Amino acid sequence: MTTRAYVPRDASARSVGADDVAVRIAAEAHARGLDVTIVRNGSRGMIWLEPLVEVETIAGRVGFGHVAPEEIPALLDAGMLEGRGERRLGLVENIPYFAKQQRLTFARCGVIDPLSLDDYLAHGGYAGLTRALGMTGDEIVTEVTESGLRGRGGAGFPTGIKWRTVLGAPTAQMEAGQKYIVCNADEGDSGTFADRMLIEGDPFTLIEGMTIAGIAVGATQGYVYLRSEYPDAFRTLTEAVAIARERGYLGTSVAGSAHTFDLAVRLGAGAYICGEETALLESLEGKKGVIRPRPPLPAISGLFGKPTVVNNVLSLATVPVILERGAAHYQSFGMGRSRGTQPVQLAGNVKRGGLIELAFGVTLREVVEGFGGGTATGRPMRAVQVGGPLGAYFPTSMLDTPLDYEAMAAASGLLGHGGMVVFDDTVDLARQARFAMAFCAVESCGKCTPCRIGSTRGVEVIDRIIAGENRTANLELLDDLTTLMTGASLCALGGLTPIPVRSALQHFPEDFSRTIVPTVTA
Amino acid sequence: MTDTQASGWDVERARLTVDALARLPGALLPILHALQDEFGYVDDAAIPLITDALNLSRAEVIGVLHFYHDFRTTPSGRHTLQLCRAEACQSMGADALVQHVEERLGVAMGETTEDGAVTLRDVYCLGNCALSPAVMLDGRLHGRVTSERIDAILAAAVETTVEAPAGSPR
Numbered sequence: 206m207t208t209r210a211y212v213p214r215d216a217s218a219r220s221v222g223a224d225d226v227a228v229r230i231a232a233e234a235h236a237r238g239l240d241v242t243i244v245r246n247g248s249r250g251m252i253w254l255e256p257l258v259e260v261e262t263i264a265g266r267v268g269f270g271h272v273a274p275e276e277i278p279a280l281l282d283a284g285m286l287e288g289r290g291e292r293r294l295g296l297v298e299n300i301p302y303f304a305k306q307q308r309l310t311f312a313r314c315g316v317i318d319p320l321s322l323d324d325y326l327a328h329g330g331y332a333g334l335t336r337a338l339g340m341t342g343d344e345i346v347t348e349v350t351e352s353g354l355r356g357r358g359g360a361g362f363p364t365g366i367k368w369r370t371v372l373g374a375p376t377a378q379m380e381a382g383q384k385y386i387v388c389n390a391d392e393g394d395s396g397t398f399a400d401r402m403l404i405e406g407d408p409f410t411l412i413e414g415m416t417i418a419g420i421a422v423g424a425t426q427g428y429v430y431l432r433s434e435y436p437d438a439f440r441t442l443t444e445a446v447a448i449a450r451e452r453g454y455l456g457t458s459v460a461g462s463a464h465t466f467d468l469a470v471r472l473g474a475g476a477y478i479c480g481e482e483t484a485l486l487e488s489l490e491g492k493k494g495v496i497r498p499r500p501p502l503p504a505i506s507g508l509f510g511k512p513t514v515v516n517n518v519l520s521l522a523t524v525p526v527i528l529e530r531g532a533a534h535y536q537s538f539g540m541g542r543s544r545g546t547q548p549v550q551l552a553g554n555v556k557r558g559g560l561i562e563l564a565f566g567v568t569l570r571e572v573v574e575g576f577g578g579g580t581a582t583g584r585p586m587r588a589v590q591v592g593g594p595l596g597a598y599f600p601t602s603m604l605d606t607p608l609d610y611e612a613m614a615a616a617s618g619l620l621g622h623g624g625m626v627v628f629d630d631t632v633d634l635a636r637q638a639r640f641a642m643a644f645c646a647v648e649s650c651g652k653c654t655p656c657r658i659g660s661t662r663g664v665e666v667i668d669r670i671i672a673g674e675n676r677t678a679n680l681e682l683l684d685d686l687t688t689l690m691t692g693a694s695l696c697a698l699g700g701l702t703p704i705p706v707r708s709a710l711q712h713f714p715e716d717f718s719r720t721i722v723p724t725v726t727a
Numbered sequence: 728m729t730d731t732q733a734s735g736w737d738v739e740r741a742r743l744t745v746d747a748l749a750r751l752p753g754a755l756l757p758i759l760h761a762l763q764d765e766f767g768y769v770d771d772a773a774i775p776l777i778t779d780a781l782n783l784s785r786a787e788v789i790g791v792l793h794f795y796h797d798f799r800t801t802p803s804g805r806h807t808l809q810l811c812r813a814e815a816c817q818s819m820g821a822d823a824l825v826q827h828v829e830e831r832l833g834v835a836m837g838e839t840t841e842d843g844a845v846t847l848r849d850v851y852c853l854g855n856c857a858l859s860p861a862v863m864l865d866g867r868l869h870g871r872v873t874s875e876r877i878d879a880i881l882a883a884a885v886e887t888t889v890e891a892p893a894g895s896p897r
Contacts, residue, residue: 217855220870252857395813398854433760433797434853436866471753472760474795477851491755491781493794509752551857553818558857581819590814626856628818637814644851 207240208286211259211266213315215248215405216437217398222274223256229274230258233281241286247406249315250560251302259297262288268297302557302576307538309546310523311399311562314406319441322448325409331454333528337417338462345421346372349524351532353544358389358480358517359592359621359697361543361610364524367514370504371422374512384424385513386415386466387489387503388521390431390438391473391480394593396552396624400518402560403548404431404438407522408445409454412468414521416459417528418514419466427468428508430485433475442470477594477648481696482515484650495650496696517622519548540566543609553590553626554580563608570604573627584629588713590637592621594644595701597708598634617708619701634713639667641705645698656699659690663706673720680717683710736770745773749780755791759798768799804839804846806884809863812849815856824860827874831881844885 212218212227227243234241251257254270267288269280283290294300308314317324325331337345350365371384388411392400404411415427431439446468449455457465476494478484483497486508507513523545527535535545543565549572551558556578563572573579573589580586588598597618599606606616613620628637642663649656666683670676687703694700710717744765748758758777762769769792777788792798810825825836828847832840839846855861858870862877864884869876 216868217858217870220855220858220861220868255858392854393852395811395852396815396856397852398856401854434850434863437868471757474756474760474797475850476795488756489753491753491791492787493791495794553815553856553859555857560857594814624815624856626815626818632818637817640814640817648851 207242209242209244209261210286211244211246211261212256213248213406214245214319214437214441215255215402216435217252217402218248218255218257219437221255225274226256226258226272226277229277230281233277234286237281239281239286244318246317247314247319248402248560249297249303250306250311250402250562251300251557252559253557254294257297258285260286260288264288265296265298268294268300270294302559302561305576306562307546307564308562309526309535309538310410310519310548311403311407311560312526313410314403317407319406319408320444320448322409322452322454325407329529330409330525331413331460333525334413334417334420334454334460336528337420338460338464342372342421342423345417345528348532349421349527352527352535353532353539353542354520354523354527354535355543355610356517357519357523357547357622359394359619361620364516364520367504367516368418368422370502371424371512371514374505382423383426383509383511384422385508385511386418386422386424386427386468386521387482387486387508387513387515388415388427388429388518389480389482389485389515390429390435390518391485392432392435392518392622393477393480394595394622394624396590396626397550397593397622398552399548399550399560399623401435401438403518403522404435405441408442409449410522410525411442411518412445412449412455414524415468416455416466417524418516418521420459420462420464422512422514424512424514425465425467427466428489429468429470430473430479430489431470432473432479439470439472446470476650477644478650478696478698481698483696485515486513493650495652498695519622538564540564540607540609541611543611547608547620547623549608550622550624551577551627552624554582554586554629555627556581565607565609567608568605569599569608569625572608572625573604577627580627580629582629582631584631586627587630587632588628588634588637590626590628590705591624592619593624594641595619595697595704596621596624597704598628598637598712599708600712603712617704617711619704633719634709634716635667635671635719636716638706638709638717639664639671641702641709642667645702649698653693653695653699655690655693656695656702659686659694659699660702662686663690663702667706670717671720673718676718680710736766736772738772738776740765741770741773742776745776745780754781755783755788756795759792759795763798766802768802771800804843806844806865806881807846807848808881809848809850809853810836811851811853811855811859811861811863813852815852816860819859821860824862824872824874824877828877828881831878845881 259266355361479494484494645660
């Protein structure tokens with residue numbers, strides 16, 4: 206009987222040697238005459254344990270963390286392939302970090318072979334589409350609306366309402382009534398990797414979600430706009446699309462129905478602004494990633510001027526489970542107006558970083574301390590940036606804030622795409638504030654003045670504050686500038702860059718006054 | 728997408744590349760990517776091929792070419808090392824790592840070593856934030872990178888230049 210060993214193909218796992226581990230297990234097993242099948246699964250999200258090897262036993266899948274290729278012979282001697290040995294972590298699904306999560310969007314990620322459609326089908330894949338095929342577009346949109354799903358890219362706009370607009374968009378006068386589904390996979394926020402992990406670990410879920418969206422609103426063509434920094438995700442998704450097409454899940458007559466839906470994967474080219482939906486559409490059209498003023502909304506006039514649904518990877522990848530288990534099931538998770546689950550990405554200077562999918566309502570402390578276990582360096586934690594480069598820096602005293610769109614906004618922060626970056630006490634928040642402005646200056650598309658000029662002036666003002674030059678006057682100027690950028694920028698880049706700057710100033714003012722200003726003596 | 732070695736500009740191969748993609752909706756980015764994958768950069772001589780195929784002005788094509796950080800108009804080194812400079816990697820000492828690499832290779836970020844072996848580039852997030860600091864060498868991601876590991880990674884790459892088809896890590 207063959208033994209199945211799982212070694213992730215996820216880019217993070219590969220970045221710390223998973224390929225070598227897989228090769229070595231195969232070679233050692235062969236040399237010992239053992240029958241081993243190696244499955245290259247996605248990551249379970251316990252990224253601090255990578256490469257995390259799992260071995261299938263009668264009791265379930267047993268894990269071995271931090272496996273290095275040179276250890277394989279000794280691990281095999283100790284009975285790794287039977288799930289034994291000192292290094293065993295027990296059943297992977299019983300590891301508290303994993304067991305405490307509520308996996309809905311990521312239910313299959315790390316479990317299945319991402320490029321086996323049969324594996325996908327055996328684990329509930331395409332059950333959502335099957336149900337959707339028996340519904341009208343209006344019914345599907347209602348189901349998504351009732352689930353309470355909000356845009357996971359960061360804006361938190363109700364997905365169902367966006368779909369409703371596209372469903373109702375007049376198309377009669379437009380050529381062939383074309384509408385589009387565009388997936389925003391330009392995951393540019395530092396500290397986030399959920400889109401990448403999902404695409405590399407369970408790509409058919411995204412394909413299924415986009416297909417359901419297409420059928421719901423009457424779109425026959427989809428595009429995934431994937432950032433070029435993710436070559437592994439590009440390969441996996443391209444291959445998955447080809448498999449889905451070959452097996453009749455994409456193309457004309459989707460899954461034997463009368464519906465047509467196909468999709469193409471397009472690469473970005475290293476511009477952060479293309480994560481903004483209108484800049485993304487411009488880029489897909491082959492232009493500079495310069496944002497478009499709204500209105501018109503992309504739902505009315507989007508890609509090539511046609512009604513377009515633009516959703517993040519996680520929003521679309523959550524649609525299959527909503528259709529499969531019903532809106533009420535998804536809606537039963539969460540708090541307040543934040544329903545369902547949020548895949549949190551815990552990153553930076555943290556002992557146990559990874560992907561943690563949790564119902565909304567959990568506190569930041571439960572994530573960074575409970576799951577994360579403190580800093581990687583062992584030094585005291587000082588700040589946590591939540592929501593990417595445009596998110597607030599929270600001091601440890603604010604860690605009891607719950608994970609919820611409204612609660613984060615009330616704390617002058619944002620949830621964004623769910624990234625949390627931990628910093629220890631060596632961090633200088635004045636430098637981080639300066640970086641926020643400098644990053645905005647480099648990545649600004651240049652369309653509006655508050656962002657294009659404001660960010661450069663912001664760097665200069667912060668430099669003067671750090672240097673102790675007219676500190677009071679310059680702090681006032683910075684306040685003025687950030688107020689202007691917040692209110693007058695055309696999109697979230699210029700509009701939200703003040704958030705990290707202001708949070709640093711508010712919670713860590715001491716970092717801005719380290720330079721002793723010499724007093725003038727007569 | 729990934730960084731390939733420049734394999735010599737050839738107008739006929741470029742024309743084939745452009746023509747093969749010209750009918751895609753929004754073809755400009757796919758064409759620029761394909762040219763860069765093939766030649767390592769986008770040669771100025773490719774611009775008229777693109778303007779002809781897509782019916783665009785020279786200014787439009789050059790505008791797009793220069794807007795995106797990925798596209799290069801001159802050949803890069805045989806290897807491209809991207810070091811992540813974003814927040815998660817900053818929290819784990821990315822700045823010190825950058826300084827180490829710059830001193831080690833004797834060039835600054837954005838530059839190419841004199842022997843043409845390595846080009847250093849900034850990148851803002853490689854999506855490996857739970858294993859910071861992260862770098863990418865010729866499209867291959869590395870995590871939890873220390874100064875010792877980066878030295879070893881670079882040494883191995885420079886040694887195997889001949890057989891390493893850059894950008895195809897499998």
